[in-house]
Amino acid sequence: MYADLKYLFKKKEKFQISLLLIGSIIMAFFEVVGVASILPFMSMVLDPDQISSNQILSFLFNFFNFDNVETFLFYSGVAVLVLLAFSNFFSAFMYWAITYFSKMQGHIISMRLLKHYLSNNYLFFIERNSSDLGKNILSEIDRVVKGVVLQALQAISKAILTIVVFTFLIYINPFIAIISVLSIGGAYFIFYIISRSYLSTIGEKQSIALFHRYRTVDEAMMGIKDIKLKSLERNFIGRFRQPSIDNARFSAQGLVIAILPRYLLETVAFGGIISIILILLSNDVLISEIIPVLSLYAVAGYRLLPAVQNIYSAQSMIKYNRPALMIIINDLKEIKIEEKNELSNEVNQMIKFDKKITVNDIFFKYPKSEKNVIDGISLSILKNTSIGFAGSTGSGKTTLIDVILGLLDPKKGNIIIDDTIINKQNLLSWQNKISYVPQTIFLIDESISSNIAFGIKREEIDHDRVVKAAQLANLDRFVEDLPEKYDTLVGENGVKLSGGQRQRIGIARALYNEPEVLVLDEATSALDGITENYVMEAIESLSNKLTLIIVAHRITTIENCDMIYFLEEGKIKDYGTYNELISKNSQFKKMAS
Incomplete structure (x- = not known):
């Protein structure tokens, strides 16, 4: 499937994706800096003597000529807050950039597909159902944008964040970091393995349901006079009812499967925090040392849990919307670069009709x-x-x-x-x-x-x-x-x-x-x-x-x-x-x- 994505993007759009990936790496860097600043700040709050004993903190204290520890702690807290605020601001900016790119890509693909359809010869329209073509442009592309392009970009962005934050946590405490990621990541992986086949099946069924909805509505509107004369309203409402129910049901199932593990994993995450406390206490670690580490993992968990959930949700939605993606890609593959297919109004060779x-x-x-x-x-x-x-x-x-x-x-x-x-x-x-x-x-x-x-x-x-x-x-x-x-x-x-x-x-x-x-x-x-x-x-x-x-x-x-x-x-x-x-x-x- 991923090899086929090349049909969705042209050279300019691939360059824009590269910029988004660079932005995601920068975002991950700011996230780590924000998370990393929690540990020294909480250590200073619990043990102010660390300001003089720590070389970096001592240098900063003397370089900015602070008069007392309280003032240094206040401005350190402000600095941590600014870092976290800037990190959140940049994350919001990246979310906007990814969303805007995805939506505009929907517009671009819709235009390409409409141009492709209209550029085909008359025989193409004899063989294809007009409701199916309308469904592809108006509905399936929306599924591809929301359920594949947007999800994939957000998943890549969150994956980069997860890798960078996880690397930092390994540096702090390898054992706890590996156990935490394996338990959370493993649970999501199991969920995905169990549900992926079902997601693909209901995704295909939704495409079929969408086609029947579009066709029934088109036929009802085109034949309204006959419908009124012969009192066929109930007939067409009945034809519309089942595919409409199927569409709603499959759509709901896909969304629920994508979000369901989050509620279980939140319980696991809180249990993990308690486990970290117990592990550290069992190793005779002082409370003054536990709280900074706990604060670090709490903030890291606050960042990581939604990121991992986003990766799982994105992969689930991609699997669910894959049938729509393949419908669009199969049509895009047929696009040929010809004068006729470019809808050019220029006539290559003039012809005279005199005889x-x-x-x-x-x-x-x-x-x-x-x-x-x-x-x-x-x-x-x-x-x-x-x-x-x-x-x-x-x-x-x-x-x-x-x-x-x-x-x-x-x-x-x-x-x-x-x-x-x-x-x-x-x-x-x-x-x-x-x-x-x-x-x-x-x-x-x-x-x-x-x-x-x-x-x-x-x-x-x-x-x-x-x-x-x-x-x-x-x-x-x-x-x-x-x-x-x-x-x-x-x-x-x-x-x-x-x-x-x-x-x-x-x-x-x-x-x-x-x-x-x-x-x-x-x-x-x-x-x-x-x-x-x-x-x-x-x-x-x-x-x-x-x-x-x-x-x-x-x-x-x-x-x-x-x-x-x-x-x-x-x-x-x-x-x-x-x-x-x-x-x-x-x-x-x-x-x-």
Whole structure:
């Protein structure tokens, strides 16, 4: 697992971790100095004669010209207090530095992962569940930051402190130091060995529970209309209930296991102090000598016990959150440094579209499928003509469109624009010439203007282009009748609009970028006949102004196309104008009737 952590951190972040480790060493040094100052101070309080008999104390007394022992003791106490206060202050600073680094690392990893997901090809999103991707970015990374990165850094910091303080205690009394550390450290080690397998198991189960929570909520919100109509609220609440309980239960168990040994070990620690007293008394050590040593071990224990508890707790939480870490690392491993994956808007090779689009012997099948969805299709689309694709469900219409759009890479064959084959170097240039209107229009909870100029910052929206696109989409009369016109909010996913209004916003969005090619994939299938006529009027007004590619749900929507291709089982079964196909193809005629 630790070898995989390199995928979480880049060079700059590894340097920052080095600085944190140096800071942890400095913190441990101040902790030891603070603890070590207790012993001579308590010895002086119990036996002031040590001031004159001890070379260092005598030198300090004379160097600062103290008049009496009481004044020297007072300022010595102040010095000890300042040392302890500074040690605590530096520890607080290191806690802030480690926490801030960890939280910012969560932001950095989230950005990297989101960039990685969005940089993947369209096929990636077909194969992955969107709830799973959202869970990874919004929840699993939080687990990794809180339960792995933060815990690991704090554990390393406390481990350094423990080693330094333990080394100092060995110098004072090796026997007591070794017995104390072995008893406390050994107890924590046993606890960890017993619980680590269970922690890993419940960590994996929590990741599964989180996925089901996210998926249920996503599906409930997306299907709220059907849920309300069919009274399915209890069904979805029931689906959410068990993974939510599991998530809470596993999370609680992980936290309890991480903190549980502390209560037992506090009893052991107090018992250890009593044992130290008994051991020293049994060796005929004077009370005046016992109290300074006891004070030293009490302060050292005050520092060490939380440190050892922190190390155990961190290791437990790391084990518990390891499944989340591996989910994130497995996705980060897939990141490739490519122009496309860097989300660059720069086009490497410009491409011109002056003559035609050629679909040249295209074959395509989806992963884990043995059958070709597109099986050797070849055709040409002249510039500024309108082309229709018809066929039954599963005939390959939408998949062929996705290949033309450059969303799917064909297994064989290619797309040629004029005389240029589409490849990775010129794909962005080609896609910049295309706009796409799907069957279901996705709308953001923003203004009509922001939805037409989708993805563009509000201050950068060209209002004149918005109005022009709305006019071409036959949307302007509806918008002008609204009180706030183009600033009208549409609601979540356009809930405040009718189906036809949403569809026309989708068309206006496609036209905002002034494309050379407009692709409509069953864009009117969800509309009633009257609304469909309005939308088709808007589309047909664009004929001969740009290249139209229309996938038909109802044959009447492609009646006026220059050429129609009839697909069946991934092949072109027939082609011609609407009237030609009606006269010579019985299946087409049946679909049109």
